Amino acid sequence: MTPRVPDDLDLPRASGVLVYVPHGAIPDRRGFAPSIVACEFAKRMRSVTLRLVAAAESDRAGSFVWEGLQLERLPNRRVYKRLCKLGIRPPGVSLPRDFLAVCKKVKPRLVHVHQMEFDIAEFGRRVGWSPAVVLHAHVLSQRPHVARGIADHYIAVSDYVKTGLASMGYPLDRIATIRNGVDTRLFKPPDPALVHFAKKRLGADPKAPILGFIGRKHDIKGYPAFLAVAERLLGRDAPLFVLAVGADPERPSGERGFCASREREARLAEGGRFLSLPAMPQSDLAELYRAIDVTLLPSLNETQGMAVIESLAAGCVTISARVGGIPETITDGVTGLLVDDPLDTDALYEKTAYVLEHLAEFASLRSAARAYAVANLDWSVSAARLEALYQSILA
Numbered sequence: 001m002t003p004r005v006p007d008d009l010d011l012p013r014a015s016g017v018l019v020y021v022p023h024g025a026i027p028d029r030r031g032f033a034p035s036i037v038a039c040e041f042a043k044r045m046r047s048v049t050l051r052l053v054a055a056a057e058s059d060r061a062g063s064f065v066w067e068g069l070q071l072e073r074l075p076n077r078r079v080y081k082r083l084c085k086l087g088i089r090p091p092g093v094s095l096p097r098d099f100l101a102v103c104k105k106v107k108p109r110l111v112h113v114h115q116m117e118f119d120i121a122e123f124g125r126r127v128g129w130s131p132a133v134v135l136h137a138h139v140l141s142q143r144p145h146v147a148r149g150i151a152d153h154y155i156a157v158s159d160y161v162k163t164g165l166a167s168m169g170y171p172l173d174r175i176a177t178i179r180n181g182v183d184t185r186l187f188k189p190p191d192p193a194l195v196h197f198a199k200k201r202l203g204a205d206p207k208a209p210i211l212g213f214i215g216r217k218h219d220i221k222g223y224p225a226f227l228a229v230a231e232r233l234l235g236r237d238a239p240l241f242v243l244a245v246g247a248d249p250e251r252p253s254g255e256r257g258f259c260a261s262r263e264r265e266a267r268l269a270e271g272g273r274f275l276s277l278p279a280m281p282q283s284d285l286a287e288l289y290r291a292i293d294v295t296l297l298p299s300l301n302e303t304q305g306m307a308v309i310e311s312l313a314a315g316c317v318t319i320s321a322r323v324g325g326i327p328e329t330i331t332d333g334v335t336g337l338l339v340d341d342p343l344d345t346d347a348l349y350e351k352t353a354y355v356l357e358h359l360a361e362f363a364s365l366r367s368a369a370r371a372y373a374v375a376n377l378d379w380s381v382s383a384a385r386l387e388a389l390y391q392s393i394l395a
Helices: 033-043 078-086 097-106 120-127 159-168 192-201 223-234 258-270 282-289 306-313 345-357 359-377 379-394
Strands: 014-021 048-055 062-066 069-074 110-113 132-137 153-156 175-177 210-214 241-245 274-277 294-297 317-321 337-339
Touching: 014 033, 014 097, 014 379, 033 048, 033 379, 048 097, 048 379, 069 097, 097 120, 110 379, 120 132, 132 379, 153 159, 153 379, 159 175, 210 223, 210 282, 210 306, 223 241, 223 258, 223 294, 223 345, 241 282, 258 274, 282 306, 294 306, 294 345, 306 317, 306 359, 317 345, 317 359, 337 345, 345 359, 359 379
Parallel strands: 014 048, 014 110, 048 069, 110 132, 132 153, 153 175, 210 241, 210 294, 241 274, 294 317, 317 337
Antiparallel strands: 062 069
């Protein structure tokens, strides 16, 4: 099955679109959604010329060509990074001198910013003109500020986010839902003959099913609940290997379950059937999915859930919660499984245990999940919609 891409994009070539990721590097190396989204969309533009601007992070600052695209890496700002870790975004913080210098040099017709607190009014004053501005809402954390100006358009990663933005006071007629996607050529079910080797590389029994968690190891992502379920499952007399992949909290003091999670991880690791890995690039992550049979992603809230759509594309049995935008992606019992309360570890345990004991029964669900991801969630589908939005603004 091939992705359904709109075929009405026979439009004249446009230029002058600058895509800005204030907090995050390009290419992404730590699983940061805005960086991943900006990269994937940029690589798939067919008629719009983009210039990318992002933080240097561990890379060298300067001008580069990446994937055939112009890329500006801005020097890291220690104060800004500290503020981001604290969740503080004072006015103007997203307008560093280096970013403004790029804008003055390039003079873009449209600026697409992956940050809702971007100060549009101050930006116009400091660069000396007012290009069109598109703000990308990955989370629901910023209410509109009249003093900062109103964007020409807002992008919501799900209908859940679109509804949330409108309820906060953002103009509904300027909000478009353009979902995050997945590279279905990279994230795909493995050749059955290779599963044995994929599991063995992780130190798992090749005959044992693997239960995986992919995402930030934070309370909001349901990591404490995942570990609680994993501990009960590993205590049974049944073959199982558990894999957790993702970044640790930058501020452990802000995570109520941090200490308990670390203690539980240490206990699980002693048994030799639990492996915790850090965040990693998409290419490495796709390799891990090939060893995973079931993912348990019990987020307490999720605007869309990139790990969810990656899991669907990889053909895993995906168990998640009926929260946020997840029900827009998973149809319960068809493309995945949902629980009503992500804090109900008994329900999570029972559902996960049943799946692990009856994996063969879920072959059709896994195929349906893969087919749905290819047809509806491939990056090319969402990129075409974004490109059409760009063209409508630039026309």
